[in-house]
Amino acid sequence: MDAIGILPLDMAVGAILLWMVLGLSGLVLQRLPHLITGIIFPLGALAALAVAGTGLWALGEPPGVAVLPLGLPDLPLHLRLDPLAAFFLILLGGASFGVSLFSAGYFRAMAGGTLGLLCLEYHLFLASMALVLLADDAYMFMVAWETMALSSYFLVTTDHHVPDIRKAGFLYLLIAHVGAVAILLSFGVMQGGHGIGAYTFAAMREAHLSPFWSSAAFLLAFFGFGAKAGMIPLHVWLPDAHPAAPSPVSALLSGVMLKTAIYGMVRVIYDLIGNVRWEWGVLVLAVGAATMLFGVLFALMQHDLKRLLAYHSIENIGIILLGLGMSMAFIGLGHPVAGALGLIAALYHTLNHAVFKGLLFLGAGSILHASGLRNLNDMGGLIRKMPKTAFYFLIGALAISALPPLNGFVSEWLMFQTALQAPTLTNDIVRSLLPLFAATLALAGALTGMCFVKVYGIAFLGRPREPHERPSTPGTGHDPSGMEQCGMAWLALGCFVLGLFPSYVMLMLNRVCVSLTGHGLSAGALTGSNWLWLVPTASERASYSPIVFMAVIVAVMLLTFLLVRRFYHGRVRFCDPWDCGFPAQTPRMQDTADAFGQPVRHVFGPIYRMHRELPGPDDPAPRFFLKIEDRHWYWLYLPTARLAEFASSKVALLQHGRIHLYLIYTFITLLVLLAFV
């Protein structure tokens, strides 16, 4: 490729331009919706594949730089494609390829005008995310970042005629902008008053900040990117906005957009600020652990499938932050090799989450499309009507529950391996904290498993809970069309590939890590890891082979199958299950999603804010009612809103509506300025 003079960066820019053109042509083709779904979305998927390929290619190349002849006078736009950006391009391209394929089938029923706008915003969203990854100056970064926020806002409010969705969109926009302001301030701090030329990332890398100012820059960036990533206490937009969007968009928001915030954190903390301090790591660890636990506990309480998945996104962001925090603590304390492992674990989980959360959201979208159901308490027995969706969803559920040999396990295992490096530390605080956080991670993993047992068991197994056919949803329950299945199959394949060949991913991430921190994995890990074995530190300490694991699972299954078929009776019998001596059973008597979460609700009672209405046994019209609310609203958001309202009501006193008073204000200001200035 070098012979014809194309660089990875050129290819990435080309793909971005293609996305923009596709988006605009979607707007032009409003009258021909079948062309939009039939041609534009598949082409967009191809562009996504090109982006992923570019990322793979650029990982091995030295960083490419370009200056675009766009932007304000004397402020040209800088682009740079280094291994970190390349890795996130793989994530973006890989996940959005599947989602775009799925969209090509999913949006087929949508009206032309809405579809045209959606197509524009969708591709603009993808292009702006790619630009965020490629940006090499603060100006370009903020422009791309804001474009991303705005286009995703319009995607979230696709169904803007529903008041709740408008509200969710507003909340999202508000928090996104609070975060953007913090990011902008952080760039300002890093620029350090070196004049207008210092807005490039190259200049920020060179700048040496005092510990106070670098901490300020870190805190601002952590807050700003955290708002976008959905870490607590800035997460409240996420469970509202993700379910409000159409399902493929939710998949992109959760799978990819949250990851741009992680990208921003890694970029600013490791690359731009540079000398990481271990105190920052402890802060990130604590916030990450809290986010993770909060996310999974609230996910267990949800009965809206998409909302549940959104809370799991919060949890996974917490896991990623946990990895980043460990890495920062290790690096800050002078253990760059362990720090590299933590960073690799975090980035690996970022990629994994993009794949399996995308898959799960697409599965939820298929269910919603086919049956019109979002409430888990109404579902049941979907495995018979939608066997393929059930299969893909099962893969996603296993992956997110971190079960081997799928991908979720690998990254969480790497995190535990990082935590096990704690005894090498000399700092007592961190050494005693790390096992605690690792235990939290284990708890969250177990609760995630429980949550997906609940989702899968309630939605796909059992019998339909809604006995009467609903006339408003014709065609209840069928597998989605070919395009949609292709999209899900691609992501499911990703779950397997990332799970079965972790060594390659780890070595790939090692390059990212070396380019960022200057340190990589230990020699034992590099020589020990091959296609069969994954060795994070040294082969005598720990190693893992997903392929052996997979082989054992397959062998045991085959053996059991053969044994049952050959040596047992081998017949399939259909009969009624044991009814516990109570013959009049209805599907309504199955375990529900709310009931499944009840033990957790009791154990972790103080975390929730519950409103319950339990009918008594002699109530003639019994009505069960349960509402779980987020305490953050009550101790943080509502007081903040009240404070803002109070302050603005005081300021509003100035506004009398009397011109004389306004003139007097002017007059007094003039006099004071004349007298003192």
Added chain:
Amino acid sequence: MSIPFTTQIIYLLASILLLVAFAMLSQRRILSLINLFAWQGLVLSVSTFVVAYSTAQHHLYYSAVLTLLLKVLVLPWLLHRLIRKLNVKWDVETLINIPTTMLVGIALVIFAFNLAAPISQLSESITRGLIGIALASVLLSLLMMITRRKAVPQVVGFLAMENGLFFAATSATHGMPLVVELGIALDVLVGTFIFGIFFFQLRETFDSLDITHMEKLKDDNS
């Protein structure tokens, strides 16, 4: 040190300008107010003429003619027409009674002179004592805008403020470039037209030109 004759005339005109400003502050009738405004414009025009003559700057002649046309003839005529149409010839209600306003005005003049003293030391021009007077007339016009209840006197106050600024510009720094002056003149003219339209709207909405009615326009959320 003997002061040149032209400078003495400029000082005289400046004091007349200040006197007219006080007269406007104390005037109760709208018609007389507009006439006073026209007089002020005339004084301004003559002083610009004298400055132009004494410093031999030709573009100031144009300024003087422009001021004469605009502030002595066109604007008063427009305002006269306006009040005839609106039929509000007589009363000017003030928020603060007139003697108090005058006392405040005197305090403002002292303030302005104190303020202008250090600036005057820096100025090399022949008419350096005039900055205080110009500043005082600006402040007095602003005071008039504050103390009047009806809309028309407020506009007159606004225009008089512009006169004060213009006086400062010509006497202290020998005038602004002609382009700027033309621009300002046009602005004032357009502003007056807009105010005229605004008056009609105001009367149609509230049946009065009393701007205290505009309090109702405020977003009421209490």
